[in-house]
Amino acid sequence: MTNIETNGRISRRTFLKQLGLAGVLAGAPSCVRKGDGDRPGHGPMTCRTDPKTGRAVSVLGYGCMRWPPAAEPSADGCPIDQDTVNRLVDYAMGHGVNYFDTAPIYCQGWSERVTGIALKRHPRDSYLVATKMSASDDLSPENMTAMYRRSLADLQVDYIDHYLLHAIGGGGMDMFERRFVANGMLDFLLAEREHGRIRHLGWSFHGDIDVFKRVLDMHDTIHWDFVQIQLNYVDWRHAAAYNSDWQAALGDNANAEYLYGELARRNIPVFVMEPLLGGRLANVDQNVLADMKQKRPGHTAASWAMRFAGSLPGVLTVLSGMTYMEHLKDNLSTCSPLEPLSVEEQGFLEDVAVRMAGNRYIPCTDCKYCMPCPYGIDIPAIFLHYNKCVNNGMLPESSRHDGYGQARRAFLIGYDRSVPRLRQAAHCIGCGRCASKCPQGIDIPSQMQSVDRFVERLRRDEP
Numbered sequence: 001m002t003n004i005e006t007n008g009r010i011s012r013r014t015f016l017k018q019l020g021l022a023g024v025l026a027g028a029p030s031c032v033r034k035g036d037g038d039r040p041g042h043g044p045m046t047c048r049t050d051p052k053t054g055r056a057v058s059v060l061g062y063g064c065m066r067w068p069p070a071a072e073p074s075a076d077g078c079p080i081d082q083d084t085v086n087r088l089v090d091y092a093m094g095h096g097v098n099y100f101d102t103a104p105i106y107c108q109g110w111s112e113r114v115t116g117i118a119l120k121r122h123p124r125d126s127y128l129v130a131t132k133m134s135a136s137d138d139l140s141p142e143n144m145t146a147m148y149r150r151s152l153a154d155l156q157v158d159y160i161d162h163y164l165l166h167a168i169g170g171g172g173m174d175m176f177e178r179r180f181v182a183n184g185m186l187d188f189l190l191a192e193r194e195h196g197r198i199r200h201l202g203w204s205f206h207g208d209i210d211v212f213k214r215v216l217d218m219h220d221t222i223h224w225d226f227v228q229i230q231l232n233y234v235d236w237r238h239a240a241a242y243n244s245d246w247q248a249a250l251g252d253n254a255n256a257e258y259l260y261g262e263l264a265r266r267n268i269p270v271f272v273m274e275p276l277l278g279g280r281l282a283n284v285d286q287n288v289l290a291d292m293k294q295k296r297p298g299h300t301a302a303s304w305a306m307r308f309a310g311s312l313p314g315v316l317t318v319l320s321g322m323t324y325m326e327h328l329k330d331n332l333s334t335c336s337p338l339e340p341l342s343v344e345e346q347g348f349l350e351d352v353a354v355r356m357a358g359n360r361y362i363p364c365t366d367c368k369y370c371m372p373c374p375y376g377i378d379i380p381a382i383f384l385h386y387n388k389c390v391n392n393g394m395l396p397e398s399s400r401h402d403g404y405g406q407a408r409r410a411f412l413i414g415y416d417r418s419v420p421r422l423r424q425a426a427h428c429i430g431c432g433r434c435a436s437k438c439p440q441g442i443d444i445p446s447q448m449q450s451v452d453r454f455v456e457r458l459r460r461d462e463p
């Protein structure tokens, strides 16, 4: 069992000991089903053993939130490129990935259906599928059970391997009670687990730490089979700090070290989301990338982040939303097999995290839960552009700085290219409809104002 220090943090010694354990885990059974002579990496996919079923789970899990868009929606309105999804799923499974995570609200509501079509072409016992009871304006038992049954239908399965109470934490314990207790949904889901139509019952967490503690306390009676948390080398110790330098209205996530430690001490399997922080850790600034390349030539920034999350014992799978084949191949290469971090590498990533924590990111992970905005604002695209400039060291902060003119031009041209004018922050009316939907706790209306003020200042070329 993990030794948690009294202040809730895991000591460096303990963490490194865990990394040693991870080395043992790396020798766990392989999930690879076939060889095709085209294997990224240099061996079989690393797998972890599910303590409940004894089944091997690939350390790389497929997050189905970012499926590739089609050039044109299909006749039934589906905006996703099903043929490409089929190819990605086939390739992933052919190279050892056996865990797929979706949700009713992903991809504007199309992810489950598209994922189900792709998976249906494979034997049911060759993959594990996870989906969720997402938030809804209508929390009636009729509507919520209909959501659950639609998941089974869209995924074309008669049981769900991993079912999650989706994104608990936002809205405090009151919201948890309303979403799952008062309407009888928790009892319903427990009965479904009893009947075997849900094989594992768990939850994903964002936000209010009190909810995390209180739902975790239910473990004694409910026996959660797993919990999904946001975990990466920045959020490990700097989840709250890395956004504190920007305006006060930013989100305030819990440190992953604490969340992981609480789960580890109860032996609850951990599923990791956002190992790349919405792609930010795959696109680190040039100086960080140069240091990474010097230490591990030929390896990407994403591979460092995947190895950080995958090195921890008790982590069964690390979810990555791989839109394109190059993302999939890179992650396969990292996880086949996954090489646990060395002592020196772990220290290096903590140093990188400290450097990044000083940057003024908006902690958007591009999950799109806030979309669509009724006024057409492209919220994630605005934040992504801003963060990209932070990442590249091209945020034009003061005309007194060297390179300000070049950075100013690059920011404004990039903004107009990334976000059509009518969808930019200037057109946000501050209605607040998006605010409660953000799992990162970002005060979106306030951030829109901040970004707009920043852009206007650049446009007027004020110092």
Ligand code: SF4
Residues within 6 Å of the ligand: 373, 374, 375, 376, 377, 379, 427, 428, 429, 430, 431, 432, 433, 434, 435, 444, 445, 448
């Ligand atoms: S506050 Fe702004 S971004 Fe949010 S829903 Fe309203 S108009 Fe859209």
Ligand code: SF4
Residues within 6 Å of the ligand: 363, 364, 365, 366, 367, 368, 369, 370, 371, 379, 380, 383, 437, 438, 439, 440, 441, 442, 444
């Ligand atoms: S603003 Fe929040 S809800 Fe919207 S995409 Fe970003 S993280 Fe997701």
